Amino acid sequence: MQFKVAVLPGDGIGLEVAAEGVKVLQAIGNKYGHTFNLQYGLIGGIAIDEEGTALSADTIKMCKSSNAVLLGAVGGPKWDDPQAKVRPEDGLLELRKKLGLFANLRPVKVFPMLVDGTNLKPEVIKGVDFIFIRELTGGLYFGKPKKRWETSRGRKAVDSMVYSEQEIERIVRVGFELAKGRGKKLISVDKANVLESSRLWRQVAMEVAKEYPDIELEHMLVDSCAMRIIQNPKYLDVLVTENTFGDILTDEASMLAGSMGMLSSASLAGVPKNGVNIFGMYEPIHGSAPRRAGLNMANPIATILSVAMMLRYSFGLVKEAQAVENAVDQVLLDGYRTYDIMDEGKTKVGTKEMGDLIADKSGG
Numbered sequence: 001m002q003f004k005v006a007v008l009p010g011d012g013i014g015l016e017v018a019a020e021g022v023k024v025l026q027a028i029g030n031k032y033g034h035t036f037n038l039q040y041g042l043i044g045g046i047a048i049d050e051e052g053t054a055l056s057a058d059t060i061k062m063c064k065s066s067n068a069v070l071l072g073a074v075g076g077p078k079w080d081d082p083q084a085k086v087r088p089e090d091g092l093l094e095l096r097k098k099l100g101l102f103a104n105l106r107p108v109k110v111f112p113m114l115v116d117g118t119n120l121k122p123e124v125i126k127g128v129d130f131i132f133i134r135e136l137t138g139g140l141y142f143g144k145p146k147k148r149w150e151t152s153r154g155r156k157a158v159d160s161m162v163y164s165e166q167e168i169e170r171i172v173r174v175g176f177e178l179a180k181g182r183g184k185k186l187i188s189v190d191k192a193n194v195l196e197s198s199r200l201w202r203q204v205a206m207e208v209a210k211e212y213p214d215i216e217l218e219h220m221l222v223d224s225c226a227m228r229i230i231q232n233p234k235y236l237d238v239l240v241t242e243n244t245f246g247d248i249l250t251d252e253a254s255m256l257a258g259s260m261g262m263l264s265s266a267s268l269a270g271v272p273k274n275g276v277n278i279f280g281m282y283e284p285i286h287g288s289a290p291r292r293a294g295l296n297m298a299n300p301i302a303t304i305l306s307v308a309m310m311l312r313y314s315f316g317l318v319k320e321a322q323a324v325e326n327a328v329d330q331v332l333l334d335g336y337r338t339y340d341i342m343d344e345g346k347t348k349v350g351t352k353e354m355g356d357l358i359a360d361k362s363g364g
Contacts, residue, residue: 002035003315006066008043008059008095011088012288013298013351014072020300020355021070021307024327027363028311028320039066043095044074044088044288054091060098063281068314069099070307071283076290096136101267101281102167103174104134104246105309108233108253108263113332117343118258120230125256130236131178132253134246135171136267138163139197141243161197163242168204174271175240176212182237185216189225189241189249201242222249229253250285259340260286261299264306266313277316282306296350299338301328304358327361 005025009018022038029036041059048054054074063069074088095101110118110128118125143160150156172188179186188205190198202219209217220228222245228235229249233256241249254260263285270278284302292298305328312321331354337346338354349357 001033001315001317002037003068004037004039004066005310006059006063006069007038007040008063008069009040009072010043010074010288011045011076012073012290012293013286014044014074014288016072016293016296016298016351017284017300017303018070018072020351020358021303023355024304024324024359024362025070025307025310027359028317028324031323031363032317032320034315034317034320043071043091045076045079047091048079048086048088054086054088055094060095063095063099067277068279068310069095069281070303070310071281072303073284073286073288075288078290093141095281096267097142099279099281100137100269102135102137103171103268103271104132104136105174105178105266105268105272105313106132106134106246106250106253106263106285107305107309108132108250108256110257111262111329111332114258114262114341114343117341118255120256125233128233128236128256130233130253131182131238132246132250133171133175133178133238133240134250135163135167135240135242137243138167139243161195161242161244163197163200165200165204168201169208170271172205172208172240174268175238176208176215177271177273179215179238180212184214185218185237187218187220187225187236187239189220189222189239189245191222191245192219193221197242205240225249226252229256254285259299260284261302261338261340262305264302264304264309266306266309268313272313275316278313280310280314282310282314296352297339298351299340300351300355301338301358304328304355324358324362327358330361331357 009015115122143162148157192198268280308324311317
């Protein structure tokens with residue numbers, strides 16, 4: 001089978017981890033007889049420097065003509081000026097909007113061989129395996145009005161959390177569909193005791209729940225969810241939430257796995273169902289980590305696991321996705337670690353070496 005993949009390495013360590021993701025993708029292609037035609041484009045800070053915009057029309061066109069997008073990371077101190085008219089993150093937000101990527105899936109899995117490598121007690125995190133569905137194209141990041149202005153009494157700013165029932169319905173439906181294949185329980189995270197948009201969110205979730213009588217729906221306030229992630233993360237299975245809440249909670253949850261370098265993500269343009277290939281963008285949840293760039297230190301596992309999600313959701317290659325996930329398991333079992341998950345008695349490797357090890361296991 002043939003697939004077109006748009007690769008946007010971005011900034012900082014994005015270039016390095018994206019290269020390792022491509023390496024694993026090609027190993028899978030060689031083993032299983034698939035062809036992945038790669039096209040490269042610019043996004044973020046490097047696009048601002050070379051093209052004058054964080055995301056060019058040509059790059060958007062390239063992505064739309066592909067079956068999936070692999071993204072590295074964007075941003076860095078070079079472009080981190082609050083007064084700047086264009087920021088690297090603008091490109092990422094625009095890409096999500098232009099490609100209709102409304103559903104962000106972020107699995108949180110604690111690997112058994114890493115339970116002693118976090119700041120939490122092993123008995124609390126052992127066996128943790130849940131997934132966040134974050135709404136990605138609405139809420140505070142996109143709502144209008146959104147502006148800053150000067151007044152006679154000083155500066156003011158406003159951001160608006162805006163949601164339509166249609167936006168809520170489609171993201172909640174993603175949660176119910178994923179819950180069908182897991183523990184048949186969905187937690188909807190909101191702030192309905194304070195926010196009007198959350199009250200609508202909760203109402204729509206209850207309406208959609210009627211179509212899924214075999215799925216238990218629980219409502220949880222965002223602050224309670226933040227506490228539950230640390231207090232009893234094994235209680236969680238499938239969670240759905242709005243854009244900003246999901247951004248914050250998933251970064252918190254990454255610490256259960258020991259490092260943001262372990263967590264993958266998929267941003268989808270449709271509701272995932274068996275037998276349906278969905279256009280999506282796949283990226284690690286971490287940033288560009290400019291201080292680590294060019295040092296062959298970054299952990300590429302999050303990107304490689306994002307490639308596994310690409311194989312599963314956009315290409316329908318479930319066996320191949322499992323092969324990548326199994327390869328990651330085996331390399332970790334063999335005792336190889338990047339700096340961020342390093343533990344006593346293990347073998348420390350760099351970005352390229354970790355990519356080589358996983359690619360070898362994936363394609364072996």
